[in-house]
Amino acid sequence: MLGNLSSFNRKTICRNDGLPGLVHGDMVPPYRDALRHLLFHGHHNLLSPESTLQVMSDAIRHDWSTEETLAILQSPLLDLVQRARTIHSDHHGNDSVQLASLLSLKTGGCSEDCNYCPQSVHHSTNVGNGDLMAYDQVLDTARKARELGASRFCMGAAWRQVHDGEEFDRVLNMVRGVGALGMETCVTLGMLSQDQARRLAEAGLTAYNHNLDTSPEYYNKIISTRDFEDRMETLRHVREAGISLCVGGIIGMGESDRDRARMLEILAGLDPHPESVPINALVAVVGTPLENRPPVDPLDLVRMCATARILMPESRVRLSAGRHQLSREAQVLCFLAGANSIFYGEKLLTTANTECEEDRRLLRELGLSPLPPDVDKPTPATSAA
Numbered sequence: 001m002l003g004n005l006s007s008f009n010r011k012t013i014c015r016n017d018g019l020p021g022l023v024h025g026d027m028v029p030p031y032r033d034a035l036r037h038l039l040f041h042g043h044h045n046l047l048s049p050e051s052t053l054q055v056m057s058d059a060i061r062h063d064w065s066t067e068e069t070l071a072i073l074q075s076p077l078l079d080l081v082q083r084a085r086t087i088h089s090d091h092h093g094n095d096s097v098q099l100a101s102l103l104s105l106k107t108g109g110c111s112e113d114c115n116y117c118p119q120s121v122h123h124s125t126n127v128g129n130g131d132l133m134a135y136d137q138v139l140d141t142a143r144k145a146r147e148l149g150a151s152r153f154c155m156g157a158a159w160r161q162v163h164d165g166e167e168f169d170r171v172l173n174m175v176r177g178v179g180a181l182g183m184e185t186c187v188t189l190g191m192l193s194q195d196q197a198r199r200l201a202e203a204g205l206t207a208y209n210h211n212l213d214t215s216p217e218y219y220n221k222i223i224s225t226r227d228f229e230d231r232m233e234t235l236r237h238v239r240e241a242g243i244s245l246c247v248g249g250i251i252g253m254g255e256s257d258r259d260r261a262r263m264l265e266i267l268a269g270l271d272p273h274p275e276s277v278p279i280n281a282l283v284a285v286v287g288t289p290l291e292n293r294p295p296v297d298p299l300d301l302v303r304m305c306a307t308a309r310i311l312m313p314e315s316r317v318r319l320s321a322g323r324h325q326l327s328r329e330a331q332v333l334c335f336l337a338g339a340n341s342i343f344y345g346e347k348l349l350t351t352a353n354t355e356c357e358e359d360r361r362l363l364r365e366l367g368l369s370p371l372p373p374d375v376d377k378p379t380p381a382t383s384a385a
């Protein structure tokens, strides 16, 4: 009986049940408050407190507290995965996985001092300071990624911030060119002004990646050359330009569970939620200040994916850096916990990734199919530069 009620209420509260205006996340606040009151306090309190919390957690919310998020993150693993899986099925019933390929357009020589990054000039790694890649090479790589099944092509440049000028103009042209291949485009170029975000939008950019990395409280242990607020400002510019947000973070840098929860809480506080949420495990690169960090426990990644899924039911939760260090079984658990996007291709910006054939085999075994590109935006004309 309870299970039926729980299921009934979850759908009634959160899904489009045919009544105008009652679409999940869109519930008119007085109805929501009345329903919350009924569920928690009414004399017809039909659900146990746990079930009630489960029901309410399925709604799209932007007001998760640190304590709530931490409690979810630290809940018994099987309960956590089960709850995330239920929410995942409700919101992403089609069992598709987004395959995103990543290319470093300009590697190394970055003036920021992110402790995890081998591309920083502050660290002694074997990553040099490359030039911006040529347009044709980028387009060739994108075509190959498309042939292998990728729907999104992500391009990164190791810049602190974008500078207007010839190099940015070339990147804009690459965005147009990749878009013309029928792929979603994403770039990560560091901090952006409002005007630069607008120009990227005009070039047809689908998404901008700009990770929060960690919690605001732990931020200065990881990066000293910028503030957490700098990050948030760029995210605002991206949103205002109408570009979708790809924003997540990294675990395994010595942060606490509370820091992890804080980061997720802040991501879930964005309204609307980020379209993509990459969850990265630190790849400890020799020569970086974090080179001696112990490997991330795969189950911690599962917990992060599940908590992100619960907090942000409709986002694409991307299993990102560090995936190649996971066993197939651990990856399966991450998918079960709500991950539905991966970086696909044998290399990330500078570190290794899982082989494409291995990924395809795993997805086939799991019955997951690659998500086709969502390229509704009109694609601007392209030309080589």
Ligand code: SF4
Pocket: 110, 111, 112, 113, 114, 117, 118, 119, 120, 157, 158, 159, 160, 190
């Ligand atoms: S993470 Fe990005 S901003 Fe930080 S050092 Fe690396 S390239 Fe630069």
